[in-house]
Amino acid sequence: MAQNIYDRPDFFEGYSRLDRSVRGLDGAPEWPALRALLPDLRGKRVLDLGCGFGWFVRWAAGQGAASILGVDLSENMLARAKAETADPRVRYLRGDLESLELPRESFDVAVSSLALHYVEDFAGLVGRVFRSLAQDGDFVFSIEHPIYMASTRPGWLTREEGGRIWPVDHYAIEGERITDWLAERVRKQHRTLATTLNGLIDAGFAIRRVVEWSPSPEQVASQPALADEMERPMMALVAARK
Amino acid sequence: MAQNIYDRPDFFEGYSRLDRSVRGLDGAPEWPALRALLPDLRGKRVLDLGCGFGWFVRWAAGQGAASILGVDLSENMLARAKAETADPRVRYLRGDLESLELPRESFDVAVSSLALHYVEDFAGLVGRVFRSLAQDGDFVFSIEHPIYMASTRPGWLTREEGGRIWPVDHYAIEGERITDWLAERVRKQHRTLATTLNGLIDAGFAIRRVVEWSPSPEQVASQPALADEMERPMMALVAARK
Numbered sequence: 064m065a066q067n068i069y070d071r072p073d074f075f076e077g078y079s080r081l082d083r084s085v086r087g088l089d090g091a092p093e094w095p096a097l098r099a100l101l102p103d104l105r106g107k108r109v110l111d112l113g114c115g116f117g118w119f120v121r122w123a124a125g126q127g128a129a130s131i132l133g134v135d136l137s138e139n140m141l142a143r144a145k146a147e148t149a150d151p152r153v154r155y156l157r158g159d160l161e162s163l164e165l166p167r168e169s170f171d172v173a174v175s176s177l178a179l180h181y182v183e184d185f186a187g188l189v190g191r192v193f194r195s196l197a198q199d200g201d202f203v204f205s206i207e208h209p210i211y212m213a214s215t216r217p218g219w220l221t222r223e224e225g226g227r228i229w230p231v232d233h234y235a236i237e238g239e240r241i242t243d244w245l246a247e248r249v250r251k252q253h254r255t256l257a258t259t260l261n262g263l264i265d266a267g268f269a270i271r272r273v274v275e276w277s278p279s280p281e282q283v284a285s286q287p288a289l290a291d292e293m294e295r296p297m298m299a300l301v302a303a304r305k
Numbered sequence: 306m307a308q309n310i311y312d313r314p315d316f317f318e319g320y321s322r323l324d325r326s327v328r329g330l331d332g333a334p335e336w337p338a339l340r341a342l343l344p345d346l347r348g349k350r351v352l353d354l355g356c357g358f359g360w361f362v363r364w365a366a367g368q369g370a371a372s373i374l375g376v377d378l379s380e381n382m383l384a385r386a387k388a389e390t391a392d393p394r395v396r397y398l399r400g401d402l403e404s405l406e407l408p409r410e411s412f413d414v415a416v417s418s419l420a421l422h423y424v425e426d427f428a429g430l431v432g433r434v435f436r437s438l439a440q441d442g443d444f445v446f447s448i449e450h451p452i453y454m455a456s457t458r459p460g461w462l463t464r465e466e467g468g469r470i471w472p473v474d475h476y477a478i479e480g481e482r483i484t485d486w487l488a489e490r491v492r493k494q495h496r497t498l499a500t501t502l503n504g505l506i507d508a509g510f511a512i513r514r515v516v517e518w519s520p521s522p523e524q525v526a527s528q529p530a531l532a533d534e535m536e537r538p539m540m541a542l543v544a545a546r547k
Contacts, residue, residue, distance in 0.1 A: 214470065220470070222462070226474065232537065234519075234537050256498060256515070269512075272503060275499045293478060295455075
């Protein structure tokens with residue numbers, strides 16, 4: 064079973080204070096880029112893997128999706144998601160992405176935001192998502208970028224002669240990475256970008272788009288801290304089609 | 306016009322002493338991985354973009370290719386390639402990948418080894434390669450990996466507390482990178498991996514495989530310096546199909 068970090072009080076408390084938890088999609092700087100990868104959701108059956116507080120689920124309902132299933136492992140998050148959603152087209156399900164079984168050819172669009180880098184058996188999950196999608200179905204997701212995640216000690220470093228750099232080491236050595244983010248000993252799964260893309264291809268998906276997310280000049284102007292994302296990508300976004 | 310670095314005496318001298326120049330394909334540790342991406346070449350019309358000394362061209366002839374066209378900008382390299390090739394199926398052409406015009410639907414396989422990161426107009430070249438390939442034609446190439454190339458000052462750094470890291474900075478800022486490799490002021494073009502892959506997709510290619518090259522345990526055992534490639538990828542290999 065995956066680590067249920069979002070139900071640890073220290074992590075949940077910290078996560079709940081993030082801009083993306085308070086303001087929702089508009090608090091996530093990568094949201095315009097993820098949205099641009101999505102097909103028109105009108106009349107579509109949508110699956111959200113790692114739905115969290117349900118921000119995307121409710122947005123999809125607002126876009127005219129026929130039905131939306133939000134899946135998450137965290138009871139805390141699902142409780143809040145349910146409390147904030149009143150729409151008969153929406154259903155929430157508690158489930159572990161490592162083992163979640165999905166009905167065959169039952170969705171038109173599968174979406175996942177910053178959840179799949181917690182999943183150990185990526186190939187297994189991708190195969191299950193593929194089978195759950197109708198023909199020509201879309202799979203659009205964001206993950207932590209492997210450049211951000213590879214190092215055994217991630218974090219900015221300053222050169223002696225000045226200038227900041229992001230360290231890359233152990234890139235080819237995939238598997239668990241333990242970091243202290245919001246809480247101690249958060250477990251993530253480092254995979255190369257190649258492994259992510261080849262996993263999709265092997266499952267039968269066609270790669271439609273790859274985004275190594277960086278902010279627009281307007282975003283940097285309004286949120287100067289985002290300039291970090293020009294130096295090294297923190298997130299990768301991928302659009303694939305069955 | 307692209308920088309004709311291989312015809313600068315200092316660079317050419319240094320390049321000629323590299324293992325991959327002396328021993329050919331067997332001196333290139335990524336060759337088994339690149340070879341694994343290639344289709345069976347028997348009876349195929351093959352194009353080699355940046356053919357250098359012609360090692361791959363002659364190997365393709367040995368594999369039973371119907372014809373092989375090797376293109377390079379360097380007179381020095383083409384002179385040696387011609388001197389070492391005696392096969393009526395092989396033709397060498399001096400040309401600049403920035404502007405090279407290719408006949409339509411005339412090749413079954415296009416290959417390029419560590420040349421495309423010198424090309425400024427990648428999208429333009431990819432479009433020309435796409436049109437030059439027959440339906441279902443393969444495009445297989447290696448490039449310097451953007452993780453290796455992004456930094457304005459690439460090179461290993463040592464942490465104060467021990468351990469080596471590779472610096473990443475300016476990743477999202479694409480364009481020229483100047484390095485001193487074999488000679489001073491070698492000009493390369495940094496592109497994110499996403500830009501490379503999306504360029505192929507936009508031209509009409511399907512991505513078949515992405516490799517962020519790292520050595521096998523056997524390779525590291527016989528060439529310990531290759532352990533560097535576990536820490537950060539120096540090369541990316543891509544297989545795409547029309």
